[in-house]
Amino acid sequence: MTDVTRAEVCVAACADAWRGDGETLASPFGTIPSLGARLARLTFEPDLVLTDGEAALMANTPPLSDTEDIVREAWLPYRRVFDVVWAGRRHVMMMASQLDRFGNQNLSCIGDWHRPKAQLIGVRGAPGNSVNHTTSYWIPSHTPRAVVDRVDMVCGVGYDRARAVPGAARFHEIRVVVSNLAVLDFATPDHSLRLRSVHPGVSVDEVLASSGCPVVVPDPVPESRLPTPQELALLRQVLDPAGLREKELPG
Amino acid sequence: MTDKRSSLVDMVAELRPGMTIGLGGWGSRRKPMAAVRAIVGAGIGDLTVVSYGGPDVGQLCAAGLVRKVVFGFVTLDSIALDPHFRAARQQGRIEAMEVDEGMFYLGLLAACQRLPFLPTRAGLGSDVMAVNPHLRTVRSPYDDGEELVAMPALQLDAAFVHVNRADRHGNGQVLGPDPYFDDLFLGAARRRFVTAEAVVEPGALLDEGPVQSVVVTRLITDAVAEVPLGAHFTSCPPDYQRDEALQRRYVEAAADPGTWAEFAGRFVAVDQSDYRRALAEVSASSSTAP
Numbered sequence: 001m002t003d004v005t006r007a008e009v010c011v012a013a014c015a016d017a018w019r020g021d022g023e024t025l026a027s028p029f030g031t032i033p034s035l036g037a038r039l040a041r042l043t044f045e046p047d048l049v050l051t052d053g054e055a056a057l058m059a060n061t062p063p064l065s066d067t068e069d070i071v072r073e074a075w076l077p078y079r080r081v082f083d084v085v086w087a088g089r090r091h092v093m094m095m096a097s098q099l100d101r102f103g104n105q106n107l108s109c110i111g112d113w114h115r116p117k118a119q120l121i122g123v124r125g126a127p128g129n130s131v132n133h134t135t136s137y138w139i140p141s142h143t144p145r146a147v148v149d150r151v152d153m154v155c156g157v158g159y160d161r162a163r164a165v166p167g168a169a170r171f172h173e174i175r176v177v178v179s180n181l182a183v184l185d186f187a188t189p190d191h192s193l194r195l196r197s198v199h200p201g202v203s204v205d206e207v208l209a210s211s212g213c214p215v216v217v218p219d220p221v222p223e224s225r226l227p228t229p230q231e232l233a234l235l236r237q238v239l240d241p242a243g244l245r246e247k248e249l250p251g
Numbered sequence: 252m253t254d255k256r257s258s259l260v261d262m263v264a265e266l267r268p269g270m271t272i273g274l275g276g277w278g279s280r281r282k283p284m285a286a287v288r289a290i291v292g293a294g295i296g297d298l299t300v301v302s303y304g305g306p307d308v309g310q311l312c313a314a315g316l317v318r319k320v321v322f323g324f325v326t327l328d329s330i331a332l333d334p335h336f337r338a339a340r341q342q343g344r345i346e347a348m349e350v351d352e353g354m355f356y357l358g359l360l361a362a363c364q365r366l367p368f369l370p371t372r373a374g375l376g377s378d379v380m381a382v383n384p385h386l387r388t389v390r391s392p393y394d395d396g397e398e399l400v401a402m403p404a405l406q407l408d409a410a411f412v413h414v415n416r417a418d419r420h421g422n423g424q425v426l427g428p429d430p431y432f433d434d435l436f437l438g439a440a441r442r443r444f445v446t447a448e449a450v451v452e453p454g455a456l457l458d459e460g461p462v463q464s465v466v467v468t469r470l471i472t473d474a475v476a477e478v479p480l481g482a483h484f485t486s487c488p489p490d491y492q493r494d495e496a497l498q499r500r501y502v503e504a505a506a507d508p509g510t511w512a513e514f515a516g517r518f519v520a521v522d523q524s525d526y527r528r529a530l531a532e533v534s535a536s537s538s539t540a541p
Contacts, residue, residue: 054428054429055428055429056428075428077428077429077430077431078277078429078431078432079356079430079431079432082353082356085353086353086371086372086373108349108378109340113347113349113378113382114343114382115340115341115343116340116341117341118337118341119332119336119337119340119341120332121324121325121326121331121332122304122322122323122324122325122326122349123323123324123349123350123351123377123379124323124324124351124352125323125351125352125353125373126351126377127351127354127373127374127375127376127377127379128351128352128353128354128371128372128373128374130376130377131372131373131375131376131377132372132373153378153382154376154377154378154381155377155378155379156377157375157376157377161376161377162376164376165375165376165398166397166398167372167375167397167398167399168372168375168376169376170372170397171372172376
């Protein structure tokens, strides 16, 4: 299986984020996390709950590019999503303009918030998500500008901030960070960023050079798993025959 | 029963500079854009705009009518960021109150229920608390003693929402999949304005959709106006989808003041009949383009 692409490795790594979650609302942001969640449901997490991206839950698992054939199983308008969030029955995989070594995430702005150098989308639901249910992150471009020592504005709450504020830590968990280079987590004594595996073809040095903060490196560093033949077939023939995954992660 | 039929002109005539205005919809979906165009046309400024933000926020910022935006995000959905809002923030032209989307929801709900605040975990540990130094926490009076964010009520002077159908008494119906937070915007406001694609005879709403699609009751409506294409260019299903081509032009018009003035003169600072005429010109020219 030497023809497996980086994007396909990342889809499998994202799918693994939801492993063991059972009947949980999986909320992926981005193409590759969306494919990962669908792949998880078609294989090892059949009870996973997915939305149609609008206001309903999706009973079937159609190709990502196909919105015509969605079968809806229940109504979940924006307002009711908060019932799920605050009850903790959700595992979101968000993106991050910046993510730091304790898992603080920023998608609000770059520079000083009072007059930002770059205004981004806003905090969205990240503060509430991160202190109410499991959170993972997808970093499609792992660079020192994306993986930083300190974020400019804490939207998603990291382990250091959760520890400092009573109540924030109670339901806080950052499960995993999947990037285009590696899988990372916070399984260290102080919950700082740790390298869990490097994707095939990526060196540990490349990950460290691409990170703007210290990363704990275990010895040895495993290689991220390849998708199984069944997963590859599902991904290529069922979920993403249009190859959207390669557009999000070219090369 | 009171006939609440009105017009956009009369609704906007009630606004004053410095007011806090809530706008329904979400992102670039079912936004009260005709109301925004009427506000821009009337030039009512110094506004505090409360919105699950989309091009409503961007157009008011571009028109220089905004003092402050209360938001959790501003997005155009198919285009991630609104360049007009970005420019206003980056040039320091507007103040901001940026909160988590769920905090925003609770702020509206608290205002609807005449409560000073509602408690939530959302915001704890994040910089939302740092950039909004007026936000406070509250300790549970029960044995758990948990400390929670006390999201203050987002009281509005006026709110505008755009729905698919309404009747003259102020009942409003959403035929698309998501009512968003429209009834909360109305409930949180002192003056409550509903525009609709069509105003139908009382009782006829149930010919259009099930009773649970009538999400706005006349209890929270002061005035109703029939405004076809009242959400355009944002989406208003099933009546119309987002006009992606026009949204792209709106984004591209941010490139320089001249381009923006040309766009705004045709598609923003205009009344509804001029707006429809401008749309017709666009579709005529695109269908005859080589």
